[in-house]
Amino acid sequence: MLATYFLIAIVILALIFVKMAVVIIPQSETKIVERLGKYYATLSPGINVIVPIIDRAKDVITLSRGRYVYSDSIDLREQVYDFDKQNVITKDNIQMQINALLYFQIVDPFKAVYEISNLPNAIEKLTQTTLRNIIGELELDQTLTSRDTINTKLRAVLDDATDKWGVKVNRVELQDIIPPSSVLQAMEKQMQAERNKRATILTSEGQKQAAILQSEGEKTSTINRAEAAKQQAILNAEGEATARIRKAEAEAIAINKITEAVGKSTNPANYLLAQKYIQMMEEMAQNPQQKTVFLPYEATNVLGSLAGIKELFKSE
Numbered sequence: 001m002l003a004t005y006f007l008i009a010i011v012i013l014a015l016i017f018v019k020m021a022v023v024i025i026p027q028s029e030t031k032i033v034e035r036l037g038k039y040y041a042t043l044s045p046g047i048n049v050i051v052p053i054i055d056r057a058k059d060v061i062t063l064s065r066g067r068y069v070y071s072d073s074i075d076l077r078e079q080v081y082d083f084d085k086q087n088v089i090t091k092d093n094i095q096m097q098i099n100a101l102l103y104f105q106i107v108d109p110f111k112a113v114y115e116i117s118n119l120p121n122a123i124e125k126l127t128q129t130t131l132r133n134i135i136g137e138l139e140l141d142q143t144l145t146s147r148d149t150i151n152t153k154l155r156a157v158l159d160d161a162t163d164k165w166g167v168k169v170n171r172v173e174l175q176d177i178i179p180p181s182s183v184l185q186a187m188e189k190q191m192q193a194e195r196n197k198r199a200t201i202l203t204s205e206g207q208k209q210a211a212i213l214q215s216e217g218e219k220t221s222t223i224n225r226a227e228a229a230k231q232q233a234i235l236n237a238e239g240e241a242t243a244r245i246r247k248a249e250a251e252a253i254a255i256n257k258i259t260e261a262v263g264k265s266t267n268p269a270n271y272l273l274a275q276k277y278i279q280m281m282e283e284m285a286q287n288p289q290q291k292t293v294f295l296p297y298e299a300t301n302v303l304g305s306l307a308g309i310k311e312l313f314k315s316e
Contacts, residue, residue, distance in 0.1 A: 020052035028077045031057040032113050042109055060113055063120040074112065078105045078170060081120065085176065086128055088135040090143055094183060098135065099176040102127055102158070108166025116165045123162065127172075130157045140179065147174050 024047055025031060031043045035055050043050075043057075050056075057072035063081065064071075081104070085097040104123065106112045116122050134153050135143055143150070151172050159169040179187070 017052055021049055023048045023050055023057070025073075029073050029075055030109050031072055031074065032060070032109055034058050039110070039114070058113060061118045061120060068118070068120060074106060074109045076106055076109070078103055081124065081127075082175075083124055083127060085178070086131070088132050090135055090138060090140050092139045094140045095180060096140075096143070096183075097176070097178040098131060098174060100127060100131060100154075101171075101173040101175050102169065103171040103173075104158075104162070104167050104169045106166060107168045111164065111166030119165060119167070122165070123158075123167070126161055127154070127158060130154055130161075140183065144177060144179075147177075150174060 023031065023043060025043050025045045027045045029045065033040045033043060033050055033055050034057075035051070040055060041050075059070045059072050060074060061068050062071050062075070063069075063079075081102045083100050083102065085099045087095055088098050089095050102123065106119075112119055131150075131154060134150055134157075138146065138150070151174060155169055155172040158172065162169055
């Protein structure tokens, strides 16, 4: 009976020994094993065998849910640290709050364990001091408009400083930049003034453009009116010239007809002049307001011509 109990105890101890000797490492994790207090091995993902009691995994400090905790496993995946807002001072002595995000990855577990005692705290403090130094070299306007530049400089400094800790800094992002309320009010007034300035400039440019277009339109209209008046004057002159030519041609035909009618013994011009005088006298006789009529001296000659023409028609 005693032998049975002894055998059961041996089996239980063997199972405990096997459980302690076999270490299963998940993917993207590792453990640092020390043998009698000295570095022995870095376990890879999968099944690993160690010597219980003699070998043990070293505890390291990690950041979990914003708290520092001890763990014997090292996460090899990319990790993100969201640091609390911190006060920084710009080159022009403006105090503001900045919140940064840091993306890093442990690439050498040995250095991450033995080169630094508290890796998360060291990265956080290094990020804060480096960020203060970079912001201290920039003025407020540069800080607000140069996030990419700040991120690049910060990543380069942190990546170089954490290389001896076996850490690779992949990205750094400034999440929030919060100036003081007085600065925010001044910036809002400045932006409003800039908007008003742009609106005034655009309005004046629009008025200027409208005045230019209006003057060009008036100029074009004046040119068109002058051109139309010119063409009208040309057409009127051509019309008058044509009318005079037609009238002269008609008078020439009339003179020829009169010449044929009265013969060559009487001057046809006297006949035409006599007609003009008679027409003029009829017009004056039709004007009741005119009581006095002045006849030129040559009118007697014209009347004489009419008498001669009358006698000529009688003889015929």
